[in-house]
Amino acid sequence: MSEASNPAGTRYYDTMDTLPKILLYNAHERKDRTCMREKDLGIWQTWTWSEMAKEIKILACALAAKGFKRNDKLGIIGNNRARLYWSMAAAQCLGGIPVPLYQDSTANEIIGILIDSDVSFIVVEDQEQVDKILEIWDKCPLIRHVVYEDPRGMFQYNQPFLNDFESMMALGRRYDREHPDFFLQEVDKGSGEDVGVFLFTSGTTGKPKGVVMTYNNIIITARNTIELEKLSQKDELIAYLPMAWVGDYLFSFAQSYVAGFCVNCPENTETIEADRREIGPSYYFGPPPIWENLLTRIMIRMEDAFWVQKKVFHFFMGVAKKTGARILNKESVSLLARWLYAVGDILIYAPLKNALGISNVRLAYTAGEAIGPDLFDFYRSLGINIKQLYGQTEAFVFVCIQPDGEIYSDTVGIPAPEVEVKITKKGEVMYRSPGVFHSYYKNPESTADTKTPDGWVYTGDAGFFDARGHLKIIDRIKDVGKFSSGELFAPKYIENKLKFFPHIKEVVAFGNDRDFATAFICIDMNAVGDWAERLNLSYSGYASLAGHEAVYQLIRESIEKMNKDLALDEKLRHSQVKRFLLLHKELDADDGELTRTRKVRRKFINEKYPVLIEALYSNKDICRFEAKVKFEDGRTGIIAANLKIWKAALFGSDAVREEK
């Protein structure tokens, strides 16, 4: 075939076992299909597969010209930009390994990663990133070249190892003219066993580990999920999550290549909202916080609406809450309800989705942490097919997905295709799948203790399959305890479940080696405050509000609601909270009760509040307590309080057990 007809010099491969080969395949099969857009200079700059393949080819040649060899590592730092994605591909074409890094991490955070993964070339977005590299330049002897995409402000730099993207491309073109066959030869050398990418774990637990993925891991996982979710080249995706995150690599890169759909890069971080609206993605991923603040912003914006408008809005939201999710799950819904929903769709739902730019969303994922049932149901009731998935970097994301029509806010669904999941005796979730990572780079021992020789991987999460055969993740395995009766006790699970109630801010659950569960509750000052105002309860401050009978009543109802739920679940019914108290103060990072990221520090609390804990397990219903507090001005003082301890009703067989 002639150069002209396919600029990148595409060819068929009987085995499309590497992404570069798939790229060339697309450049031929989907020649004129748009594969990437980037909002730049006010319009969506567009590339078809063949155009992009050509760019990548040139870029690859440029890298080669600069001395980039097989198995060299190419670091990538920056927001989601087309050229950065190309750099990944270019490195892969040369048999090199791309190593995307988090763009917002500091110089000191990236230095470790750069060294561990022997990065020798780096492509960065702009001056800001260049400065980071320069800061740590001396500490990374391996790095040979730095390429920057955006020349803005770079006119002052004259380091020889800094390369402007355009001049790189020029170099690439020259190199390509001189070595016409080079590119294809390099691509041919690739095979499925080759390493495709290093993805670094976020490193919340210990220092980040470089997860090594082979093309087989990548491509097979991508294929399976594409088939499962019926993704096609017609889909549209917005790439807005960090490139270093495994999810982005799978959705915006691997799946896009395999399915052939189009990836859109927003103009910049402030314009994501607007850009999403323009593109109208059909496939969308967002961790719970993103959905969360989308919802809050809707409610805030609706606040100052004209009252009629509000009335209509809330009425139809009510309708949606009742019927929406059920229609989506194809359950039977009365004709009237359907009709009402249809009206609501014209008046509210469709316009709302349009305003948020999610009208065309056919498939949306949420993952990373538990999502509140109300939040989850809100979007489903609008008719957006949002699903939870359970995944890990080591699994190349997919472990479990909620299948269409079986969506429950409290489970993460059933194992993804070709994924086996089992639960250890200790209750830890293990899985084995084609996506299972090859190893941690240069870290055999941690590889060994995460991955068994026969390919099973420890997730470190405790969970179990419920009656419907759906996986329920309850907690990190290390936090899971046992009741004296031997049944499992998952504090985090209880706490999360309670925290989803609007009036509850923080919860600390106890029960390890005890015979039932109890809890400290911190009320949400604002929510409960409003509630109290509506009932015009008088209160002077947090403590007095928390001490209020009515508030106790309110919280007890929430707890009993939860207990009712738990009772339905064989594994969890013992975890029903039997006694609880409302703390006289909010848990506070300054007092060391929370981590800076607002995670409860159990150990500390156990040491600080033994009296209260004992009281919870005694049978007294009031307990005096003095607490040391740090005031704003740094002085410390004692406040004393008498805390009531209340009992919450238990349900199911546990209730019976109570009778005895």
Place this chain on the structure above:
Amino acid sequence: MTFFLEVLISGLLSGVMYSLVALGLVLIFKASGVFNFAQGSMALFAALTFVSFLEMGINFWVCLLMTMGVMVILAFLVEKFILRPLINQPMITLFMVTIGLDFFLEGFAQLAWGTQVHRLDLGIPNDALFIFDIMIGKQDIFIAVTAAFLVLVLTVFFNKTRMGRALRAVADDHQGAMSVGIPLKHVWVMVWIVAGFVALVAGLAWGNSLGVQFSLKTITLKAIPVIILGGFTSISGAIVAGLIVGASEKLAEVFLGPFVGGGIENFFPYLLAIVFLLIRPNGLFGDVHIDRV
């Protein structure tokens, strides 16, 4: 020669009329920065009201008072419903709003008092008298005198009385008015009352010769070139320019007209004004201002 003088004088006499109306415009403009296109309609309105009262057989002076009362009310309404909402708007907007007012008043006046022509007789003999065998209509003289008298009154009012000075202060800057210690809205009401008064007199004067009918409103159109010539903010300018316009248009009509087929007095003043504008954009006595950047 005598003929020329006759024309000149009759021109000057009607010129006084123009000055009178122009004065009304200058007043309002000075005080509220509004070019009042509705001045003519106000004259029509005033005159119609007056004659209608008169036709009810009410005593002349009572009618006069009643009409004044009506004009006062009008002034208040204008201030409340038009000027106040449009405070600090560009002059052009204010100008256009008075066009609206012009239509409204014309419509209202005729709806209220009917569209037919009312004869108005102020009992001035309609014959002419001769001074050095120059013929002059008594009515013209009478009108001219009243007008001249009114002009005098207003000039005094403006330069001597506290209120008058306040009005001028406002013209310069709105704080100015405050400093004189008179709230802006009172000032505005005041000028519009005065303008209403002027309108009434003008209306009667013309109505007396032409009969009271909607054509009265065209006197605004007569007055416009006058204030262009005299400058929007100058009383003396209005007077002088009035005379110039009056005289020149008559002369032009009589001595140029025949050569071009007559009827030029409608636009001749305008040509005069424009030519003049190009030479001296701020009018005869208009104050010069440089716009700073």
Place this chain on the structure above:
Amino acid sequence: MNTAIKYNETVFQGLSSPIDVYARTRSQKIGAPILQVKNVSLSFGGVAALEDVSFNVKEHELLAIIGPNGAGKSSMLNVINGVYHPQKGQITFFGETRHKMNAHHSAEQGIARTFQNIALFPGMTVIDNIMTGRNLKMKANFLEQALYIGRAKKEEIYHRQKVEEILDFLHIQPIRKTPVGRLPYGLQKRVELGRALAAEPRLLLLDEPMAGMNMEEKEDMCRFILDVNDELGTTIILIEHDMGVVMDISDRVVVLNYGMKIAIGTPKAVCEDKDVIEAYLGVNP
């Protein structure tokens, strides 16, 4: 006098303002004078605004004009770009000398400016405002425009891209389609700078570009001005009140007082100058 010395520190404490993190690293060499102002005198109806002012501006240089209110700073700019016509004196720009020139001509010569109190076109969007700044570069006749063919269409598209580059340069992409009337003050100033840049000027006159801005906005503005000066190599004359800013970013400073030039030189030299201190503190020796 020693009182003056005492004030001295307080007056120029701006020297240590946060902005001096932008210590100048020049990429453009300061070249030969491109603008000479010779013995310019200007007065409004007898009131003298400028008296016999002379100085010159070198290529790629950032020259600041400072002075108390009413010192004639803005008038100076207005003379340079032909809005005011000086009674005496002449101005030479790129070898072309003139006593009197109109604003349009100076624009054609490549002099652009911003105004003390923003003079944007409130009815138009940000894009259109900046686009208007390029009008001298547009050649399409009205027929082409009426039919939206030929040059008209080409120009609209070509210049739109140029405008987008400016939006990008000033980080105002998110507001590109907002009518400027609705923008907050700080952003309007930025847009006005953008409009001036759109003309790709050889000399840029900035009349208090940071007036009424908060610290953060000022720092941004400084950054932009420096980038314009360095990256685009544009020569800039800047009027600014914030001494800190002036000291940090300008190469030379001209001090006006009551329409007269009382000092010219490097920031340091100028703020040690006795007359200048007096001018600022009004203490007579």
Place this chain on the structure above:
Amino acid sequence: MFYRETGQFKTSYAADRAIFPIRQDLYGMGILLLLALTVPFFVKEYWLSAILIPFLVFSLAALGLNILTGYAGQLSLGASAFMAVGAYTAWNISTRLPQVPLLVSFIAGGITAAAYGMFIGIPSLRIKGFYLAVTSLAAVFLTEWIFTHIGWFYNYELSATISTPEMVIAGIKFDTPIRRYYLTLIIVCLMALAAKNMMRCTIGREFMAIRDMDVAAEVIGIRMLRTKLVAFGISSFYLGVAGALYAFVYLRSVSAASFDLSESLHILFMIIVGGVGSILGSFLGAAFILLMPIFLNLGAHAVLGNSIDPQNLATLELMVFGGLIIFFLIAEPHGMARLWQIIKEKLRIWPFPH
């Protein structure tokens, strides 16, 4: 609410600068045009010749005035004068030189009007605001005088009126209202499109620049006089053509009196009510000002029966006009066009209030 813009993105500046960048607007426009094209099949001929044709003609006139007053910010009370020039020129050409195609004589009318307009506009360099308005006022009187006193222009008809010959374009006789309607429709649409194009290109931006901030405009390098004259020229061209249509297509027999000051004021009202500086506004305004008396009439008859005296109706009309102008200038200086804009914005972000 009905604006569903998700998924409408632009990949080229051409698309981004399109007249109707939002798809729904495009469709709306399409439907409107379709209606305009099919309406003759639904309505009586009377409607065509008494309402739709004048509506189109006056829309064009309002558009012309809007270009000068709304976009370039030069207040003019002289609209009717330029219409008159257009009308008389077209008439003279088509009667004296029958071989000249009608459309050409229309265009010639426009061009002459443009020239006249530019001449009238010359003072606009030195004088601003209503000083200018006055000049245009003079134009009205001057023109009216010329066309009443210089016989040549109306071919010495005793009535001093001109009655237009029958219209033939490319062999097609435009003798029925339907045909005349289509002729007007096409001309008006094309000219409106042209106006839109000019206003979104350099010319339009220069106009708005001198309107919004003339000093800044000058500093940017916009030539004051040139731009203002262009504004007068283009505006008068539109008015001229409108005048020609007014004479040929609508009244078919006019005298100078039909182009008096009140005609000018009517057109001014149209743009004030419709929307200053808006093409859409010109049409809305024309429709409103033309239909208002009709509805007034119907209303009055409905209320008072046929007893009502036409005189009073006329004066009532004056009052309502005046009241409307005052109302709009105070309540919504940008007229109905802005109202529509606001509604549209609301629809776009619905269910959110802002």
